[in-house]
Amino acid sequence: MAQRETSAVRSEEEPLLSVDNLQTAFFTDKETIRAVDGVNFDIRRGETVGIVGESGSGKSVTARSIMGLVDSPGRVLEGSSIRFDGEELTEKSEKQYRNLRGSDIAMVFQDPLTSLNPVYTVGNQIKEALRLHQDMRGSAATDEAIDLLEAVGIPDASRRVTEYPHEFSGGMRQRAVIAMALACDPELLICDEPTTALDVTIQAQILELLHELQEERDLAIMFITHDMGVIAEISDRVNVMYAGEIVESAPVEELFENPRHPYTQGLLQSIPGNQPDADRLQTIEGDVPTPNEPAGYCRFEPRCPKAFEDCTRVHPASVEVDSDTDDHTAACLLYPEDASRQEAVELHEQRESEREVSKR
Numbered sequence: 149m150a151q152r153e154t155s156a157v158r159s160e161e162e163p164l165l166s167v168d169n170l171q172t173a174f175f176t177d178k179e180t181i182r183a184v185d186g187v188n189f190d191i192r193r194g195e196t197v198g199i200v201g202e203s204g205s206g207k208s209v210t211a212r213s214i215m216g217l218v219d220s221p222g223r224v225l226e227g228s229s230i231r232f233d234g235e236e237l238t239e240k241s242e243k244q245y246r247n248l249r250g251s252d253i254a255m256v257f258q259d260p261l262t263s264l265n266p267v268y269t270v271g272n273q274i275k276e277a278l279r280l281h282q283d284m285r286g287s288a289a290t291d292e293a294i295d296l297l298e299a300v301g302i303p304d305a306s307r308r309v310t311e312y313p314h315e316f317s318g319g320m321r322q323r324a325v326i327a328m329a330l331a332c333d334p335e336l337l338i339c340d341e342p343t344t345a346l347d348v349t350i351q352a353q354i355l356e357l358l359h360e361l362q363e364e365r366d367l368a369i370m371f372i373t374h375d376m377g378v379i380a381e382i383s384d385r386v387n388v389m390y391a392g393e394i395v396e397s398a399p400v401e402e403l404f405e406n407p408r409h410p411y412t413q414g415l416l417q418s419i420p421g422n423q424p425d426a427d428r429l430q431t432i433e434g435d436v437p438t439p440n441e442p443a444g445y446c447r448f449e450p451r452c453p454k455a456f457e458d459c460t461r462v463h464p465a466s467v468e469v470d471s472d473t474d475d476h477t478a479a480c481l482l483y484p485e486d487a488s489r490q491e492a493v494e495l496h497e498q499r500e501s502e503r504e505v506s507k508r
């Protein structure tokens with residue numbers, strides 16, 4: 149878990165990325181899938197923000213929305229705001245977005261082969277990124293490519309720079325992709341399950357590498373995974389997603405010590421090793437519903453062990469978990485926990501009606 153002395157100072161600064169009421173929907177013949185439905189979060193410089201949730205919860209669509217990579221029939225809806233370094237990204241043209249990707253924001257995916265071209269050497273691909281984004285060529289670019297491969301922990305970099313992607317192991321390929329991302333000198337690195345396909349030892353090494361790079365370069369990282377163990381390793385702050393919404397947000401230690409949303413509590417119980425007596429993974433029963441209608445209720449209610457009647461009728465807003473806390477929110481009618489149940493429900497109703505008004 150990363151900790152830095154500057155965090156108090158940092159929290160005064162304008163966030164590098166500010167996502168506000170992000171809504172991304174896919175308009176299929178059959179239905180409208182609200183893959184991301186009113187998501188809010190910030191990322192500060194030098195901070196790692198984890199996004200965790202089960203398959204289908206909207207993590208990748210959130211990342212692709214920020215990157216301007218949502219494919220038809222999907223689009224980012226009116227009323228969504230994505231501010232990066234003071235600029236509104238939702239207003240950018242396709243060309244402006246192309247310039248931004250690979251220079252200020254870079255992305256690393258689960259499968260390194262989607263980012264590497266098999267017919268060029270790894271070195272040439274890094275050099276191409278250096279030429280495009282830093283106008284660097286020739287022997288200077290070759291030297292920089294070797295430096296970058298060394299920076300991501302690839303041994304014997306001056307030889308490996310001349311090799312092709314198929315000559316690299318899975319872990320080394322992902323390191324090469326990270327080197328390519330760094331060639332653009334990004335401020336924000338979005339990682340979508342970058343270690344999921346790797347074995348546990350290699351995974352730990354890549355997480356360590358990202359951590360080092362972040363400290364050296366003051367990188368902001370948005371890290372997507374469905375693995376709570378990985379989230380604990382890498383994040384400063386965690387956002388838990390469920391059916392297109394962020395249901396809980398807290399600093400990483402706080403989230404693990406004191407999870408409040410019943411969904412987060414369920415996710416944490418399903419980490420192997422958390423119940424030494426269980427011979428089977430305890431998972432939350434049921435599946436993430438497809439968010440295909442506006443949420444007028446809690447989408448987790450059908451699976452929630454703590455649900456009560458109001459949960460089927462009131463959509464929970466993100467509220468502080470209690471009145472003493474200001475950086476831990478949960479979208480659940482049980483909170484704030486120091487309010488009576490009736491007060492809490494009324495607060496959620498009020499917040500929701502304010503949200504409706506501001507949307508118009």
Ligand SMILES: Nc1ncnc2c1ncn2[C@@H]1O[C@H](COP(=O)(O)OP(=O)(O)OP(=O)(O)O)[C@@H](O)[C@H]1O
Nearest residue numbers: 174181183202203204205206207208209210374438
């Ligand atoms: N191109 C598309 N067309 C229609 N629906 C889509 C499309 N892409 C994503 N979706 C839907 O959006 C929802 C969120 O998908 P997303 O890929 O963001 O989930 P995820 O949290 O990244 O899951 P995973 O852990 O499996 O990667 C899902 O219901 C998915 O079916």
Ligand code: NI
Nearest residue numbers: 207208209340
């Ligand atoms: Ni995904």
